[in-house]
Amino acid sequence: MEEAGLEFRATKDLDIVLHVEALTPAFGEAFWKFVEDGGYEIRQASDTGKPIFYRFQKPADDRYPAMVELFARAPDGLQPAEGSQLTPIPLDEAVSSLSAILLDEVYYAFIMAGRREVDGLPWVGEDRLIPLKAIAWLELTARKEQGAQVDAKDVRKHLNDVLRLSQLLAPATRIPIDKKIGADMTRFLIAVSADTSIDPKTLQLGNVAVTELVARIAQAYEIELPAKTAG
Secondary structure (H helix, E strand, O other): OHHHOOOOOOOOEEEEEEOHHHOOHHHHHHHHHHHHHHOOOEEEEOOOOOOEEEEEEOOOOOOOOOEEEEEEOOHHHHOOOOOOOOEEOOHHHHHHOHHHHOOOHHHHHHHHHOOEEEOOEEEOOHHHHHHHHHHHHHHHHHHHHOOOOOOHHHHHHHHHHHHHHHHHOOOOOOOOOOHHHHHHHHHHHHHHHHOOOOOHHHHOOOOOOHHHHHHHHHHHOOOOOOHHHHO
């Protein structure tokens, strides 16, 4: 975002997707050494079989990420180091995790199809992050409405990130998406359009209306919104 002249919000956690070809015993050893060196107090793993994801929090060394979430569809090369103690990730927490969202075949394929690479490091850009954060917002919002204990800041963070990332979408950008992702994005954009509490100025997005941001996202992902929503 800095390259585009926009403000960048530093992250304190890492979401890592491991592609099967990248998993080797050497990688597993290096990863568990990273966890040990960071002195992570909380070490969790999903207990639903494969795919699997791990979560590590509260490092003793503050130079390490506050949270690391790692997702792998074929985790055989990630066997925990001998003596490692892992606790199950609570189901209600797992559902809202970006890593857990990737358990969905459609979203996983979407991420893998949009990978970019710089200096040998694969990563994804705004075109993939926007739908991921949109579905995370939808799921957290639904859980909150059902009475679950959800931090309002976590919910708002995903929405704010989508609006900020939308600034990177060029007018000519068109991003093909699966019907399922399109349906999720439509629900998200309709909800955003109806949320009168959103103030782009507080997000330092300048003098732009929410309807403009919604229209920009809808255009990029070729989503047809109801006339009233599209403004």
